Amino acid sequence: MPLAVLSGDSSDVFSIRRGNIQFPDGKTLPIKQIGKGMFATAYATVGTKNKRVFVAVRDSVYPVENDYSKEIMEEAQGKGLTHLPKVKKLGDTNNAALYEMPFYKVPVRAQDGAAWQQYKVLKKCQDQAQRLTPYAEKTYDGVGYELSQKILSCVQLHVAAKKVPRTLYNSLKAVVDAGANYGAEYSLEFFPKNLGTDPKGRLILLDPIFSIRVVRQRQVAAARKMDSYWERMKRKQRNGW
Numbered sequence: 001m002p003l004a005v006l007s008g009d010s011s012d013v014f015s016i017r018r019g020n021i022q023f024p025d026g027k028t029l030p031i032k033q034i035g036k037g038m039f040a041t042a043y044a045t046v047g048t049k050n051k052r053v054f055v056a057v058r059d060s061v062y063p064v065e066n067d068y069s070k071e072i073m074e075e076a077q078g079k080g081l082t083h084l085p086k087v088k089k090l091g092d093t094n095n096a097a098l099y100e101m102p103f104y105k106v107p108v109r110a111q112d113g114a115a116w117q118q119y120k121v122l123k124k125c126q127d128q129a130q131r132l133t134p135y136a137e138k139t140y141d142g143v144g145y146e147l148s149q150k151i152l153s154c155v156q157l158h159v160a161a162k163k164v165p166r167t168l169y170n171s172l173k174a175v176v177d178a179g180a181n182y183g184a185e186y187s188l189e190f191f192p193k194n195l196g197t198d199p200k201g202r203l204i205l206l207d208p209i210f211s212i213r214v215v216r217q218r219q220v221a222a223a224r225k226m227d228s229y230w231e232r233m234k235r236k237q238r239n240g241w
């Protein structure tokens with residue numbers, strides 16, 4: 001086996017370290033971290049005229065499955081879907097999938113006018129969908145798709161009442177449809193820090209979908225890690241540290 005393969009030194013691999021992003025051709029750009037979520041870390045270039053944003057979605061550690069929500073967002077894009085972020089996959093780092101997208105103002109805030117009012121409608125529809133879902137059903141994976149459908153129906157009513165634009169409904173529907181190809185465990189969810197605005201002040205659905213199953217797997221893995229930590233501590237204490 002060539003040494004390059006053993007060391008993971010493949011030619012289409014990006015790297016992010018010590019405040020720089022390195023491209024496969026060896027070029028580097030200075031960057032700084034601008035945000036971090038459960039799955040992704042976002043960086044923006046510094047000191048260049050055109051600010052570029054790179055988002056690294058960390059690979060999961062077995063037995064937790066990967067989160068494909070950024071891939072879903074990339075697929076969902078389409079003509080007239082003005083509320084979707086422009087996401088493009090660039091390649092991989094040694095431990096993450098790397099995407100590039102424009103810089104959006106995050107989170108959506110009360111000062112954001114129409115965008116904030118639209119967020120409030122989305123939140124209301126989400127709360128309503130949750131209330132309409134019996135507790136027992138909330139633990140099964142397929143509830144993701146069902147919750148999304150209930151949210152879409154509610155948003156559609158608000159389009160009819162002229163409370164939100166039809167393009168917002170169309171954008172959400174494209175995300176749900178793209179997500180359905182990945183599994184029924186993907187569900188819409190709205191938090192201000194997962195929503196932004198573009199330079200025209202339009203609401204941008206930055207990170208509106210997640211896998212109920214992957215989040216549960218992460219919680220179980222984290223609880224196990226805590227348990228084994230306390231086991232180790234107790235053992236140490238018994239052995240007089």
Ligand SMILES: Nc1ncnc2c1ncn2[C@@H]1O[C@H](COP(=O)(O)OP(=O)(O)O)[C@@H](O)[C@H]1O
Nearest residue numbers: 035036037038039040042102103104106193207
């Ligand atoms: N295009 C962007 N412009 C500005 N900030 C961003 C952008 N993409 C991500 N961020 C920031 O990074 C955080 C994490 O990204 P997000 O897509 O929400 O990942 P996760 O799936 O881990 O929640 C966001 O909450 C936001 O603060």
Ligand SMILES: [Mg+2]
Nearest residue numbers: 037193194207
């Ligand atoms: Mg997020």
